[in-house]
Amino acid sequence: MQWYYVLNGERVGPVSQEQFDQLVQAGTITGETLVWHAGMTEWLSWTQTAARIAAESDSAVCAVSGRLYPKREMLEYQGRWVSAEHKDEFFQRIREGVQHHTAMPGEVRYAGFWIRFAAVIIDMMCLWAINMVFSVGFMFVMMALGGLASASGRGGMTPVVVILQLSLYVVQIAVALAYDVFFIRKYDATPGKLALGLKILRADGDKLSVGRIIGRNFAKGVSALILCIGYIMAGWDDQKRALHDIMCDTRVVRK
Template identity: 35%
Template structure:
């Protein structure tokens, strides 16, 4: 006979057990039709209601108990049944089903978490986008304020203070632009920045829901903390169970494949993918060229002093 596994109300996995044990627990209300079960040969965990016929839950209990589940099962089939509060329980290894405004989050399926190198590729693209746009804006602000200060005139101390103020302002604008970019894109329907869209990943809450703009802003500044500790917070994504960086843990977020928490979890991609490989290759070439240029500059400087 098949050996079964089941998840209790606390989402703890139990088993293997015989089918009789599941039937007994169901009749004693230790499990309900929303509880998840699995046996060998099933591609993923299923609610008990989907396996009711195979487990013979429709058969009336032993004579004298007066329990007949056939009417309840028919109500589930035609959609007239009222779901129990615990029916939303999901597999211990997948986030629960929930809903967001204008879209459904599908839980219970396999979740492919975005690996470290996919995140590096996405960050490289996003850094280019934010850097270019931020640089242009900062240059315009600096030119406008610089021309204004030159027209006003003043002593050297005033000019020095003015340039410091310009630098602070441009830095604040750059930080604000980056925070807005990441927060707005992560809170959008795509749940991803341009870089993440390119490599096929997205940012969600731990239960699959879309994050809010406020959480997106908080995640951006939490990412600064990941960088301040020698980037150890970023490197955590390569070693944690759900591939979370420090800022993901702080803000209760996950970075997953774009098809995770959808009706088509089978479309998720485990490998790096062509775009990621191309981006990482370009990044590697740029780093190599930069190192060669740095060594050349050091060599020229050293020869000039000899």
């Protein structure tokens, strides 16, 4: 079987089954990596593909090595398949509690509501600090204009104040967009998500384009408009998606 996979946004392949197994074992192909082979109707993550292989064939993916083995040579434990040669390592991990902290190969760990909420708080604090600089600057401009109006004996500052306030609002929107675009394009995450070990990707594992980042930023406004239910949805969705993730085909995952 010839396999293809996505690495850094580019398609790689074809590679043989043996080469593919080696890439999985080396960690080059992870649970989030998009893969495809002849017969598949769409690109899927390795996690999804492995689950389909296990359900539709007599083979399964070892939870330790990530390689395919015949099920007759494997042991199933709580929905995981383990090859005979990795059985001891698997149960040693369980005894040490590793399964509660570290994902086995082939797993995609979606970020839940509370850790995403914490990341949003961090980002809000960062944006508040940046916007305060502009707010103070606009305040000094308004004070200076007010002083000039008083010195000249003129009134009628209201239109100027309105224009300055609208300008400040536009600047704050631009700052929020630039913040998201810069960090997500460069690091796949905003500072809040970076601090908590999260990243934002397309559903297919690819990076977000500038247009999608901007669209997602405005889509977050929709999530907030409906009493923030759009955000809370991440608490019960099977892939921990908020409404803006569904609208923009994005996922927030743990690194």
